[in-house]
Each structure stands twice: as structure tokens, then as C-alpha cells.
Amino acid sequence: MQSDAPASTAAPAASPPGQQxxxxxxxxxVLRAFLYQRELTPIAITIALFAYFAIRAGSNFTDTLSISxxxxxxxxxxxxxxxxxxxxxxxxxxxxxxxxxxxCPWVMYWMHQDGLPLVIAILIALAAVSLVGxxxxxxxxxxxxxxxxxxxxxxxxxxxxxxxxSNNLQASxxxxxxxxxxxxxxxxxWKWSEILWVIALTIILTVLLTRTRFGVRIxxxxxxLVGAAEAGVPTRRVKVWCFVICSFVAGLVGIIDSIKYGxxxxxxxxxxxxxxxxxxxxxxxxxxxxxxxxxVGAFIGAILLGVLQDGLTVIGVSTNDFFIxxxxxxxIAMALNVQFDRIIARSRSR
Amino acid sequence: MSANALPVQPEAPVPAGAPALEVRGLTKSFGxxxxxxxxxxxxxxxxxxxxVGDNGAGKSTxxxxxxxxxxxxxxxxxxxxxxxxxxxVESARSHGIETVYQDLALIPQLSVYQNLFLGHEITMLxxxxxxxxxxxxxxxxxxxxxxxxxxxxxxAEAVDLSGGQRQAxxxxxxxxxxxxxxxxxxxxxxxxxxxxxxxxDLVKDLASSGRVSIIVIDHNYAHLFExxxxxNVMSGGRITINQQVHETSLEELTELMxxxxxxxxxxxxxxxx
Numbered sequence: 001m002q003s004d005a006p007a008s009t010a011a012p013a014a015s016p017p018g019q020q021x022x023x024x025x026x027x028x029x030v031l032r033a034f035l036y037q038r039e040l041t042p043i044a045i046t047i048a049l050f051a052y053f054a055i056r057a058g059s060n061f062t063d064t065l066s067i068s069x070x071x072x073x074x075x076x077x078x079x080x081x082x083x084x085x086x087x088x089x090x091x092x093x094x095x096x097x098x099x100x101x102x103x104c105p106w107v108m109y110w111m112h113q114d115g116l117p118l119v120i121a122i123l124i125a126l127a128a129v130s131l132v133g134x135x136x137x138x139x140x141x142x143x144x145x146x147x148x149x150x151x152x153x154x155x156x157x158x159x160x161x162x163x164x165x166s167n168n169l170q171a172s173x174x175x176x177x178x179x180x181x182x183x184x185x186x187x188x189x190w191k192w193s194e195i196l197w198v199i200a201l202t203i204i205l206t207v208l209l210t211r212t213r214f215g216v217r218i219x220x221x222x223x224x225l226v227g228a229a230e231a232g233v234p235t236r237r238v239k240v241w242c243f244v245i246c247s248f249v250a251g252l253v254g255i256i257d258s259i260k261y262g263x264x265x266x267x268x269x270x271x272x273x274x275x276x277x278x279x280x281x282x283x284x285x286x287x288x289x290x291x292x293x294x295x296v297g298a299f300i301g302a303i304l305l306g307v308l309q310d311g312l313t314v315i316g317v318s319t320n321d322f323f324i325x326x327x328x329x330x331x332i333a334m335a336l337n338v339q340f341d342r343i344i345a346r347s348r349s350r
Numbered sequence: 351m352s353a354n355a356l357p358v359q360p361e362a363p364v365p366a367g368a369p370a371l372e373v374r375g376l377t378k379s380f381g382x383x384x385x386x387x388x389x390x391x392x393x394x395x396x397x398x399x400x401x402v403g404d405n406g407a408g409k410s411t412x413x414x415x416x417x418x419x420x421x422x423x424x425x426x427x428x429x430x431x432x433x434x435x436x437x438x439v440e441s442a443r444s445h446g447i448e449t450v451y452q453d454l455a456l457i458p459q460l461s462v463y464q465n466l467f468l469g470h471e472i473t474m475l476x477x478x479x480x481x482x483x484x485x486x487x488x489x490x491x492x493x494x495x496x497x498x499x500x501x502x503x504x505x506a507e508a509v510d511l512s513g514g515q516r517q518a519x520x521x522x523x524x525x526x527x528x529x530x531x532x533x534x535x536x537x538x539x540x541x542x543x544x545x546x547x548x549x550x551d552l553v554k555d556l557a558s559s560g561r562v563s564i565i566v567i568d569h570n571y572a573h574l575f576e577x578x579x580x581x582n583v584m585s586g587g588r589i590t591i592n593q594q595v596h597e598t599s600l601e602e603l604t605e606l607m608x609x610x611x612x613x614x615x616x617x618x619x620x621x622x623x
Contacts, residue, residue, distance in 0.1 A: 213471045213479040216464055220457045227455040230419060231523075232439045232469035291459040 035340050038285025039297040042333070046304045053311030061314045068191045069313070072260075074306030075194040076101065079253025080277035081284075081298035082202050083246035086209065088281055090222040090242055091290025092147040094136060096154035097250040098277065099270025103158045104129045104251030105258030106266075109171055126251055132158070133247030137240030147243075155270055166266040188259035197256050198299070201249055205295040208245075218242060223291030279326065280305055283333040287341065304329070369431070370395045370563040371416075371531055376425035378411055385411045387587035389425070393531070396560035398553070400574040400595075401567045403584035409567045412584070413533045416565070417449035418442030429530065443469070446530030450523075450537050456516050458509035462501050463490035465508050466523050497522060497552055514545035521549050525556055532556065534566045538573055550577055571600055583607055586614065 034040050053061045060066060080097045087094050107128045111121035136154055140147040188194055209215040220228035221235040229235050258264055282288070283304055284297025305326065312322050371393040378386040386408045393399050401409045414420045416427065418436035427434055429445055436442040439449075456465045463486050464471075472486050473479040487504045494501065499518045501511060508516055521537050534553065538546045550573065556562055568574050574581060575595055581603065583591035590610045593603060 211480055211483075213473050213481060216460065216468065216471060216481065219459055220468060223457040223459040224455070227451075227457060228468075230417075230439060230449065230451050230455045232443055234438075234440070291457070 035344055038292075038337065038340070039294055039300055041285065041336060042283050042297065042300045042304050045329075046300060046307055049304065049307050049311060053307070053314060057311070057314045061311060066310055066314055070303075070306040070310035071192070071195045072306075073309045074302045075198050076253060076257050076273060077276045077280050077305060078198045078299050078302035079194075079201070079257070080250045080273055081280040081302050082198070082205050082295050083249035084274075084277050085281045085284070085286055085293045085295055085298040086205070086218060086242045087147070087246055088278075088286045088288055089209070089218055089290060089293040090239055091225075091288075092140065092239060092242070093278070093288075094133075094151045094243060094246045095148065095274055096132070096136060096151040096158060096270065097246055098273030098275075099155045099158040100129050100132055100247045101250040101254035101257070101273055102268050102270050103132070103162055104254040105264055106162050106166065106171075108255055108258075109264060110165065122255060125255060126248060129247045129251030129254075130244050133244035134240060136247070137243030140243070141236040141239050155274075159269060162266045166264075168266050170263060170265050172263040184259070188256040191260075194253070194256050194260055198253060201253070202295055202299045205245075205249070209295055214238070214241070219291060276305060276326075277302070279330045282330055282337070285333075285337060287337055301333075368395045369393065370397075370429070372428040372431075373412075373416075374426050374428070376412070376415065376427070377423045378408075378415060378420065379423055385587055386415075386422070389584075389587075389589060391582065391589060393563045393565060395563055396557065397580065398557045398564045398566060398578045400578035400581040401565060401584060402569070402571075402574065402581060407584040408587045409584050410535055413449065413535050413565065413567060416442070416531070417447055417533055419449075443527075446528065447533065448524040448528035448531070449533040449535070450517075450520050451535050455520055456508040459507055461505045461507055462494075462511070462519060463487045463504045465519055466490045466493070466526070468523065470523075470527050493526060494519075494522065497525075498548055514541045517541055518545060518548060521552060525552055528556075528562050530562060532562050532564045534564065534568075536567055536569070538568060538570065546573065553577060571603075575600065583610070585610065590614075 080101055084094055084097055104125045107125035108118075108121045111124045112118055116124070132154065136147065136151050139145050139150045186193060188197075209218060217228070217233045217235075217238045220231070220233050221238050225235060277298075280301030281293065281298045283301035284294065284299070286293030286297060308325055308329065309319075309322055312325065313319060369392050371391075373389055373391040376386055376389040377384070389408075389412060391399075391412075401412070403409055411420065415422050418439045418441055421435075421437060427436075429447075434445055436445070442449075455468075457468065460468065463483075467486050467490065471479070472482045472489075474482060490504050499515070499522060501515055501519070508519070511519070517537065517539070518541075521534070524532055524534075532553075537549055537553070541549065553564060553566070554577065557564055566574065566577060568577075578595050581591070581593050581595060581598070582589045583603075583606070591603070591606050593606070
């Protein structure tokens, strides 16, 4: 309800930011907070959805099983979205991150089958997906291929590699699954470990984007490519590194997800994941025009989708209907983003 | 290092005269279009040199080569007598050359202080380069107060500033960081009268310290006559006129330009005949 109020009363209340208003009303302050802190809208919607489902379904929704199901949906989406958002801030995109998420555990599996210790196999898998990211980035900045196309192609290539190398056979080999050792629990078997990994990665990437020189360079490159280059920002290097980071994070969460479920299915298609992830970024307030976006927003967007998915299941709405809701939510979120930008622009032009 | 020092510190003026920057036989083409056809130019220590000429005369290209953004096809650049070659903005900058471009190098989504320190961020030691935001904010406020640039807040995003404020920040950033050569490509283009005054004072202050030598591109002759020691007129990729400001007047310069154009037109006609 709060999230609706600012949009409808926005035009008259908008005022040039930065100017001092002695007696600013609470309403205006809330409006401004929602205009400039884009994560607030999805947070408010997530809380509202949570409350709605909790009232409708009671403990069926709030019990551990249901919550872990919501988190189980949100974890992979968030794991891909929090890296993806860096590329969206750069005004680039990585459509292969979903496939990278699926590809990484396969590399780990193959290496482990060849007799390497699991830890080494994991490190090689992470190195492999980092290389995939570097190739995505280098093709994009060196050959001037739009990243949309580069990573679309990479998506198919990785899918094909997995199908060919696995002979299209499922594998359930992850030796950690079912074990009760601390390392197994830590790496994904415990039902909360995946989301805790994702939360930790969200914090790390947030610090990276907002508190480091590299983060400033990401915003600068995405906000004004020529201006950033003229100011001495190595824009190409920044882009390549962000592709590497996006792949690395997606791959890492992919490994944890595979250990959690204990099976690998070569038929899984990464596009299913990446579309939710980009949706989560949009819901989290990221404009696709570059220069703006937050890691926390992407995370919240994924949580919102998880709550929606689980809540609809619990109250007995068919899973097919879920897709319709997701589409509607994404369009509303993007429309709000664009309208908020217009309100800000209008207040500036006064 | 130099980035952390405040800029307009009065140092002992270096005796004018020694060439700080020399350009010899510089050429540059973009595809079939020959933009620079052999530029020779000398900038003396502590001097302010104005570059004028029509759109397309090659002024901006010259500045972009000197700042490392483009690379010349042939010809050489000497800094304090030493031959240098730049393959990036960073390499030019490491030689003490700073540039303000006409297309506004500020990042709309970054705050005032982040823009002011872009490319010169103050960071903690260590591999991750965490930003020292508090220190940057404080230094930025101090510095902008000192040079009379007024902005709503250090945390205001550049997109919230007026065109003049943005340009003032862009100039301030370069002035702050320059320690040898400052290149200004139409620094006054988006400015009101008061803001123009501010930038002119800023640049004159810096010039009078003798620390830095400056090249300014501008279309406004009143500004150039006030700001510069010497004017070079560019036309068709060459420098056609070289006049000391105190030895000339706007009238004389205009006459020289007209006769220079006439000569060029005659050359073209003769070549065509």
C-alpha cells in the first residue's frame, strides 16, 4: 500500500532534490525514499505478499517446509541475479549465467570422476567458469559483439557441451550428498546453506559495488562510457572482470545447488534460470539503461519471486498460473522504475 | 600522490621560457579523412596557449592525441624535451597531463565527490582498494569551497547539478590533478556568466603559479584574450597563425585570419585550375 501511494501523489510533491526543505512532511520524505532507494518498493511488496499468504494459508505457509521451499526457489535465482546486476549496471547483459550455473557442477563432476580430490575438482570448475566469463567479456569488448549475442551463443555452446560430454545421461554422483559431515552440510546439504551462501555473496558484491574503487568504475562505465574512459577508467577491463565475476558467482552457487539436490540433469536449460534472474534484477529496481542498480535489489527481487511461487502453491493456485503472476509483477516493476525515473527527471527540470 | 595535494599552492614561479611541451609534424587521419596535416606547436612552461579555429579544424583531435585518447599517425611529442608516446589516457596522465573534454566527462549517477576524485580515488592500502569516502568527501568540500564552486551537497548526484556546476566540477577535477600540462577543450561552453568568471579565475590562478602549462580551446575571443598569453589559429589541420596576445588585438587577429583564408582559397583555386 505504501508502494502505491508515492506513484499517485508524486507529481505535485516532487521537488528539486538537494535543496533544503525546513519542514518536510513525512509523506514527502517517504516519497523521496521510495524514489531514490529503489529496493524499498520490492521489500514492501515482498512483505505485503508474505503477510497476505500468511493470513490466507496460516501455518501451511509459515512452516519450515514451506519457507525452505520459497528459499529453495529464490536461492538459485538470487545466486545468478546478484552477479547479473553488475553487468546490467554496466549496460551489458550475460544470458549465459544460467547455463554457467548448470555447467559448473558438471565440470566438478567430470574432474572428480577423473580421480581428482573434490576440493581440486571444485577449484577447477570455478576456474573453468571464470574462463567462460573472460571469453564472454573479451569477445564483447574486443570484437565489439553485443554482449546479448555473445552470451546467447555461449548459452547454447555450454548446453551442447554438457549434452555431448554426458551422453545425455543423468548423473547422481555428488559424493557429498547424503553425508552428514560438516563439509557436506556446509556446501549445500543443509537446507539453509545455499541461501546463506547467497546472502554472504550478496554482502560481498554489495561492498564491491558501493565501497571500492572497482565499484565506482562499474557505475562510471555504465553511466557514461566515453566520459569514464576519458577520465582514465579502463572501461574494457572493468567489463571483462564483471563478466568473470558474474560467471564465478553463478558457478559457485551452481555447485552448491547441485550438492543440495544430489543430481545433475543434462537436459536442464539455463535460459529458465536466467530469465527469472533478469526479472529479479528488474523487480529490484535495476534500470537496463546502465549506471543504476543494486545487488541487494536483485536479491530482494529473487526473494519476492520465491515467496510468490511458494505462496501460490500453498494457497492452492496452480503452478501454471504462477507464470502469469511473474509476468505481471515484472511489468509492474519495470513500469514503476520508468515512472520513478520520469518523476525524478521532471523534478530536476524545474 | 599529486592527486592528494591541493592544487593552487603558490610555489616559486618557474622562469617562463623553457618549452614544457613540443609537438612536431603531428598528423592524424580517420579513414580517408585527414584531420591533422602536420602540426608544429610549442607550449612554454607556465604559458596559457589558446587554440581557435572552425569546427573541423582539428583542435579537438589535437587535444585528444595530447591526452592519450587517440594516437597520432606520425610526428612526435616532447615533454620537457623528452620524447614521449602515449597509448592510453592513463599513460598521458602518468606524465602529468590532465584534460577537460567538451562532452562533459562527469558520470550522471555518481556523487559530486566521487566525480571529483574519479580516476584519483583515495583508497585504503591493500588489494581490494576500499574507498575512503569520508576523507574524499571532506577534501572535496574543502577544495570546492576554496575555489568558490557551490553545490547542494557532496553527495548530490551529478545529474542533479546545473550544466555550469557540472563543468566547474570537471574543470576542478583536472585542475586539481594536473601537475604539468592542462588541456581544456571548450571549458566554458555550458556556462553562465558567473560560472565562466569562476572557471577563468581558477585557470588564471593555476597559470600564475607557473606550475602548470595550459592549452585552451574556445570560441569566445573575449575569454581567450583575457585568459591566454598566446593564440594559435588552426585551419584545415594546420596551425596558420601564431600571435602573442599582448602584441595583437582582436582586429588584427581577424584581419590575419581573413587573409589566411583568402590565401587558402586561392591555393585551392590554383590547384583546381
